[in-house]
Amino acid sequence: MNYKLGTLAVAGLMAASPVMADLVFPSLSYRTGPYAAGGIPFADGYADYFTLLNERDGGIGGEPLQVPECETAYNTEKGVECYESLKGSGGLVYQPLSTGITYQLIPKVTVDNIPMLTSGLGRTSAKNGNVFSHIFNFPANYWDGASVAIKHILEEEGGDLSGKKVSLIYHNSAYGKEPIRTLQELSKKHGFELTEVPVDHPGQEQKSQWLQIRRDKPDYVIMYGWGVMNQVAVQEAVNIRFPMDKFIGIWWSGSENDVLSAGAGANGYKALTFHNVGSDYPLYDDLQQYVFDAGMAAGAGDQAGTVVYNRGLYAAMLVAEAAKTAQEIHGTAQITPAQMRDGMEALAITEEKMAALGLPGFGPEFAVSCENHGGNGFVAVTQWDASTKEWSLITDFMQSDQDVIQPLIDEDSNSYASENNIDPQCE
Amino acid sequence: MPEQLAYTIEVFLNGLMAGVLYALVALGFVLIYKASGIFNYAQGVMALFAAMTLVGIQNGQVPFAHLINAIFGTDVHGFGWSVHSFVAILLTVVVMIGLAWAVQRFVFRHLVGQEPIILFMATIGLAYFLEGVADLMWGSELKSLDVCAAQGVCLPQGMNSWIDETTFNLFGYGFFIDNLDIVASIVAAILVIGLVMFAQYTKQGRAMRAVADDHQAALSVGVSLNFIWILVWSLAGFVALVAGIMWGAKSGVQFSLSLIALKALPVLMLGGFTSIPGAIVGGLIIGVGEKLFEFLIGAPFLGGATENWFAYMLALLFLVFRPQGLFGERIIERV
Numbered sequence: 001m002n003y004k005l006g007t008l009a010v011a012g013l014m015a016a017s018p019v020m021a022d023l024v025f026p027s028l029s030y031r032t033g034p035y036a037a038g039g040i041p042f043a044d045g046y047a048d049y050f051t052l053l054n055e056r057d058g059g060i061g062g063e064p065l066q067v068p069e070c071e072t073a074y075n076t077e078k079g080v081e082c083y084e085s086l087k088g089s090g091g092l093v094y095q096p097l098s099t100g101i102t103y104q105l106i107p108k109v110t111v112d113n114i115p116m117l118t119s120g121l122g123r124t125s126a127k128n129g130n131v132f133s134h135i136f137n138f139p140a141n142y143w144d145g146a147s148v149a150i151k152h153i154l155e156e157e158g159g160d161l162s163g164k165k166v167s168l169i170y171h172n173s174a175y176g177k178e179p180i181r182t183l184q185e186l187s188k189k190h191g192f193e194l195t196e197v198p199v200d201h202p203g204q205e206q207k208s209q210w211l212q213i214r215r216d217k218p219d220y221v222i223m224y225g226w227g228v229m230n231q232v233a234v235q236e237a238v239n240i241r242f243p244m245d246k247f248i249g250i251w252w253s254g255s256e257n258d259v260l261s262a263g264a265g266a267n268g269y270k271a272l273t274f275h276n277v278g279s280d281y282p283l284y285d286d287l288q289q290y291v292f293d294a295g296m297a298a299g300a301g302d303q304a305g306t307v308v309y310n311r312g313l314y315a316a317m318l319v320a321e322a323a324k325t326a327q328e329i330h331g332t333a334q335i336t337p338a339q340m341r342d343g344m345e346a347l348a349i350t351e352e353k354m355a356a357l358g359l360p361g362f363g364p365e366f367a368v369s370c371e372n373h374g375g376n377g378f379v380a381v382t383q384w385d386a387s388t389k390e391w392s393l394i395t396d397f398m399q400s401d402q403d404v405i406q407p408l409i410d411e412d413s414n415s416y417a418s419e420n421n422i423d424p425q426c427e
Numbered sequence: 428m429p430e431q432l433a434y435t436i437e438v439f440l441n442g443l444m445a446g447v448l449y450a451l452v453a454l455g456f457v458l459i460y461k462a463s464g465i466f467n468y469a470q471g472v473m474a475l476f477a478a479m480t481l482v483g484i485q486n487g488q489v490p491f492a493h494l495i496n497a498i499f500g501t502d503v504h505g506f507g508w509s510v511h512s513f514v515a516i517l518l519t520v521v522v523m524i525g526l527a528w529a530v531q532r533f534v535f536r537h538l539v540g541q542e543p544i545i546l547f548m549a550t551i552g553l554a555y556f557l558e559g560v561a562d563l564m565w566g567s568e569l570k571s572l573d574v575c576a577a578q579g580v581c582l583p584q585g586m587n588s589w590i591d592e593t594t595f596n597l598f599g600y601g602f603f604i605d606n607l608d609i610v611a612s613i614v615a616a617i618l619v620i621g622l623v624m625f626a627q628y629t630k631q632g633r634a635m636r637a638v639a640d641d642h643q644a645a646l647s648v649g650v651s652l653n654f655i656w657i658l659v660w661s662l663a664g665f666v667a668l669v670a671g672i673m674w675g676a677k678s679g680v681q682f683s684l685s686l687i688a689l690k691a692l693p694v695l696m697l698g699g700f701t702s703i704p705g706a707i708v709g710g711l712i713i714g715v716g717e718k719l720f721e722f723l724i725g726a727p728f729l730g731g732a733t734e735n736w737f738a739y740m741l742a743l744l745f746l747v748f749r750p751q752g753l754f755g756e757r758i759i760e761r762v
Contacts, residue, residue, distance in 0.1 A: 032562060034683030037569035172732045198732035202683045204674065205448075205690065207441050207605075208721040208734060214603055215434055228683040231569070235677055239585045239605055257569045261679035265585070295500075300493050300566060302504075 022066045023059065023323060023335070025050060025316070026091040028082050028101065031299070033073035034202050035227040037257045038308055040299055042097050043069065045312020047298035048291050052283075053320060055290040060323050061333035074227075076100040083108065092340040093117055093319050099175035102135075107420075110134045115341040119315055120145070120251050120274055124178055125412035127374030129345065132413065133425045136344050138318070138375035139366045140274040140400075142224070143408065145250045146179035147400035148272055148379035149222050150186045152248065155395075157219075162191035167218040169209060169225070169233060172198035176224045179250070183222070185404050203229025210236040223249040230258035238265030245270060248381070254391070255307040259384045267386035270394075272379050275314045275363040277391040279305030283313070283358030307382075307391055314363060321357075322347045345370055364397040370426035374409075377402065433600040438722040439715055444608035446714020447615045448673060452691035453698065453706040454618070455666040460700045461639045462659040465535070465546045469554035471688025473523075473664055476557050478671030478680045479565040480522050482572055484515040490564045512574045516668070523664030524657075526557075531657045539652075558685060567682060572675040582607060582676050611673045615707070618669060622662070622703055631658060639701075689735075696742035699755025708753060716741045 027046050030039030050065045059065045068089055070082030079101030083094060094109060094116045096102050102122035109116045110133060118126065118137045126135035154161060168183055170176035180196060187194040195216055197209045203225065210233075213221060221242065225233055230253045237247050245268040249258065254271020284304070291297055292304065303309040326335045326343025335343070348367040354360060364378030377400035382391045416422070452474065459467045467473075483490060487506040496502055510518070534549055575581035583606035595601035626632040637645040638655045646652060671680070674687050698709025717734040720741075725733030745753065 031567055032558075032682065034681070034686060036567040037681050040567055196731070197726075198730065200732045200735045202686050204678060204683060204687060205445060205734070207445055208438070208718055208726070209731070211434075211438060211441060211603060211722075212726055212731075228678050228681060231678045231681075235584065240603060241586060257679075261569070261571045263571075295502075300504075300568075302568075 023063045024066045024068065024089050024091045025319060026082075026086040026089065026094055027067050027069045028072050028079055028086075028094060028096045028098075029069050030072050030074045030097070032071060033075070035074040038227060038252070038255065039074065039097060041255070041303040041306050041308035042312040042315070044298040044301075044303045045309040045314075046095070046316045047312075048287060048304075049313045049316035049320065051291050051296050051298070052287055055294065055296065056286055060320055061327045063333045072096070072098065072101060074098055074100075076104055080104050080108070087112065087114070090337070092323060092335065092337050093344070095119075095315055095319070097121070099123075099178070100173070103174060106132065106135055112337075113341070114337040115344050117315065117319060117344065119318065120311075121175065124374075125409045125416065127372065127409050128413035129368075129370050129373035130413070130424045130426045131417040131422055132373060134341055136368065136373040138347070138368055138373065139349070139364050140377050140379050141374055142175075142178040142250065143182040143405045144274075144374075144377035144379050144400035145272045146182040146222070147186065147377070147405055148381070148398050149248050149250075150183070150190065150192075151398055151401065152270075152381050152395065153220050154190065164192040164220070165195065165216065165218040166192050167195045167197055167213055167216060167221045169197040169199060169206075169213070169221060169223050171203065171225050171229055172200045175226065175252075179222075179224055181408060182405060185408065186401070189401075189404060199225070199229055199233070201229075202227055203232055206232050206236050210240050213237075213242065214240045220246045220248065223247070223253045225249065225253045225258075229253075230255075231261050234259055234262045234266050234269060237269075238262050244268035245383070248272065251311070254382060256389070256391070257308075259386070260389065264386045266384055269384045271382050271384070271391070273307070273382050273393070274379055274397075275310060276359075276361060276380075276393055277307055277310065277382055279310075281359050281362060286358060310362075314359075317357060317359065318347070318349070319344075321349065321353070344368060345373070377405065428598040428600070430600065433594075433598050433602075435719070435722065437600075437602045438718050440602060440604060441608075442715035442718030443711055444605065444612060444714070445718060446694075446711035447608070447612045447707075448670075448710075449690045449694045449714055450707045450710025451611065451615050451618070451666065451670040451673060452687050453694040453710055454622070454703065455663040455670065456688075456691055456695055457698075457700060457703055457706045458622075458659055458663045458666065461702075462635055463535075463546075463638075463656055464543055465550060466543070466700070467663065468547065468550040468688075469557055470663065470667060470691070471685040472554045472557045472561070473526075473667035474671040474674065474687060475680070475682065475685040476526070476561045476671075477519055477523055477664060477668035478572060478675040478684060479561050479570070481515055481519045481574075481668065481672065482570045482675075482680050483565045484518050485510050485512060485573075486570075488565060493566060494563055512576070516574075519668055520665055523668060524661045527657050527660030527664050530660055531653065535656065536653065554685075558682070562682075569679045569681040572672065572680050574672055574676065582610060582672075584676070607673070607676055614669060614673070618666065619703060619707055625662075626703075631655075635659060690738070693738040693742035695752070696739075697745045697752055699752030702752070702754030705752060705754030712753075713738050713741060 029043035047067050050067045054065050072079040099121050102118050115134050124141040124143045126132040126137050249271040251273050259266035322344040325346050326339045330339045350365050366375035378397035380393050380397045381395040383394045455470045487508040489503050492504050573581050587604045587606050590604045591601035634650045694709040694713050698705030717738045720737045721733050
C-alpha cells in the first residue's frame with residue numbers, strides 16, 4: 001500500500017513539475033482581481049513569445065522552454081507564495097508585474113541567487129547593480145519616466161517652465177509615490193510648481209482629486225496610475241474639460257484599456273513608453289504562423305498588438321536574449337539561475353539585434369553592466385487617437401536627465417546598502 | 428461670492444452626488460438584510476456580475492466562450508449581433524432573477540435556522556464563486572458600457588454646461604456637476620420611491636415586510652418564505668444592476684467594480700442596516716462628509732487621499748452615539 005502511495009506521489013510530482021532540463025521562465029500573472037485588465041495582456045504576450053520560440057526555434061539553444069503561470073491577483077502575499085511555490089521549478093528569472101511584490105522579493109531572490117527583471121516598475125534605485133546584485137530594471141524606470149515627461153513638457157513650452165504648474169496624480173502606494181522625489185528635484189531645477197494629488201486604491205472615485213485639479217488649473221497633469229484608477233482619471237479629466245494633450249500618463253497608464261471607455265473625449269491623451277506600439281513588425285508574422293494560426297495563443301488570444309501585450313512580448317524577448325547571452329558566456333545550453341544572472345548583466349540590445357528578432361525600432365538600444373542594471377533611461381511619448389483607436393509614437397526615445405536621476409539613485413541605493421550591510425559587488 | 432465659499436459649495440454638491448452613488452450600492456445590502464437578516468457580502472460582486480452580463484448581452488458575446496473553446500476546440504466568441512440596451516437590461520434582470528432563485532435553492536434553503544455568522548460566511552463564499560463564474564462567463568477584460576435609449580442618446584457624461592454657465596453668471600465661478608451624477612440621482616430617487624411603493628402598496632411588498640418583522644408570524648399566516656427570499660434577492664439583483672450601470676459607465680466594467688461594496692459599508696453603519704431611507708441619508712452624509720473633509724483638511728494639511736478612512740471614521744463616530752445607525756431599529760434583548 002505504502003509502495004503504491006509512494007509511486008502515486010512520485011508520478012504526481014513528475015506530472016506537476018516541469019522537466020528540470022527545460023529552461024523555465026515562470027510567469028507571476030494576474031488574470032483575476034481588480035487589475036486583471038492590465039495583467040491579462042502582459043501574461044499573454046509573455047507566454048506567446050516563448051511559445052513562438054518553442055515552435056519556431058525549438059526553444060533557446062536547443063532547450064525547450066516552459067512558462068509555468070501562477071496567479072497573484074496583484075496581491076503581494078500571493079505573489080510571494082507564487083515565488084516560493086515556483087522556486088523548485090528551476091525558474092531562471094522572475095518578472096513580477098507589481099511593485100509591491102518586487103519589494104518583497106528583492107531580498108529573497110538575492111539570497112536564492114535568482115535574477116529578477118522589473119522593467120519599468122519596482123524599486124528604481126535597483127538600477128545600481130553594485131548594491132542590487134540580482135535585480136535588473138532595464139531599459140527604463142519610474143524616475144526616467146518622470147524626467148522624460150518633464151523633458152517633453154519643456155519641449156512643448158519652448159524650454160522654459162518657470163511659473164508653470166504641474167500636478168502629479170498618483171496611485172497612493174509604493175508605486176505611485178516613486179516619482180515624487182524626482183519631480184521635486186526637477187521642479188527646483190526648472191522652476192515649475194509641483195502639486196501632488198494622491199488617489200487611494202482602487203481609485204474608483206476621484207471626484208475630490210479632479211475638483212482640486214480644476215481649482216488649481218495646472219498647465220500639465222502627470223499620472224502614475226494603474227488599473228481602474230486610469231480609466232476613471234481619464235474620464236474625470238474629460239469631464240472637467242482638461243486639455244488631453246497636456247495630460248501625460250506613465251506607461252502603466254497608457255494602454256487601450258485606459259482610454260477606450262472615455263470614448264472620443266480621450267483623444268490626444270499622452271503616455272510614456274519604453275517600447276514601441278502596434279503590430280506592424282515582422283515578429284507578428286511569425287506569431288501569426290506559429291502561435292495564433294496554430295491555436296496556441298495564450299488566454300483568449302485577443303490581446304495581440306495591444307500596448308501591454310507588446311510589453312509582455314518585449315519582457316519575454318529581453319530575458320530570452322539574456323538567456324542566450326548566458327548560454328554563450330557559460331558554454332552550456334542548460335543554464336542555471338545564477339548563470340542567467342550573468343547573462344542579464346552582460347546583455348546588450350542593439351538595433352541590429354532587434355531587427356534580426358523581427359522587432360526593428362521597437363525599443364531603445366542599451367547595454368547592461370555590473371554597475372548599471374537599468375540601461376540608459378530612454379523613453380518616448382505616445383499619443384492616443386480616439387478616431388482610429390490607436391496609439392502612436394510622437395517622439396523619439398529621449399534620455400532622461402541623468403544629472404538629476406543618478407545622484408538620487410546613488411543616494412537611495414547606498415542608503416539601502418548601509419541598512420542591509422551590503423558590500424559593493426562590482427570590482 | 429468669495430472664492431473659498433464657492434469652492435466649498437461645489438464640493439458639497441459633488442459630495443451629495445457621490446453619496447447617491449454610494450447609497451445605490453447600500454440599498455442592495457439593506458433589502459436583503461431587512462428581509463432575511465443576512466449581511467450579503469456578495470452585493471458588490473452582484474453589481475459586477477450584473478454589469479458584465481449586461482455588456483455581454485449587449486455585445487452579443489457567447490457566455491463561457493473561452494471554456495467552450497478550450498473543451499471543444501472551437502473558436503466561438505460572439506453571436507454576431509448586438510442587442511438594444513433596453514432589451515439587454517430586461518434580459519439581465521431575468522438572469523439576476525435566475526441567480527436569486529439559484530442562490531435561494533442551492534445555498535440558503537439549506538441554511539435556514541443557522542447562526543447569522545454562518546449565513547454571512549456563505550455570502551463570502553458566494554461572492555468568490557460568483558466572481559469566478561463572471562470571469563468564466565464573460566472574461567476578465569475591461570469592457571466599455573454604453574447604455575443608450577436610441578442611436579446617440581446614451582447615458583450622459585461630462586460637466587453640465589447649464590449649471591456651469593448659470594453659476595458662473597451668478598457667483599463668478601462655474602460649478603462642476605457631472606451629468607452622469609445627475610442622472611444617477613434621478614434614477615436613485617425613482618428607485619427608492621418605487622421600492623417604498625412596492626413595500627407599502629403591493630401584496631408581495633406587504634408580505635416582504637411581514638417576513639422582515641417576524642418570520643414565524645409571517646409563516647403562520649401563509650406567507651411563503653421561499654418566495655419572499657427569492658423576491659428580495661431579485662430586487663437586490665436589480666439594485667445591483669442599477670449600481671453596476673452607474674459605476675460601470677464611469678470606469679468601464681471590470682473586476683474592481685466589486686470593490687464599490689467598500690463604499691457602502693460606512694453608509695450602512697451610519698444609516699442602519701434595515702432602513703431604505705437610512706441608506707439614502709447615510710450615503711449623502713458620508714458623501715458630503717468625506718468630500719468636505721478632504722477639501723478643508725485632508726488635501727491642505729494631511730497630504731490628501733483621506734476619503735476612504737474618513738468615511739469609516741465618520742460612521743464609527745455615529746455608531747458611538749447610535750449603535751443601530753441613524754434609522755436602524757433599536758433592538759433590546761432581555762435575558
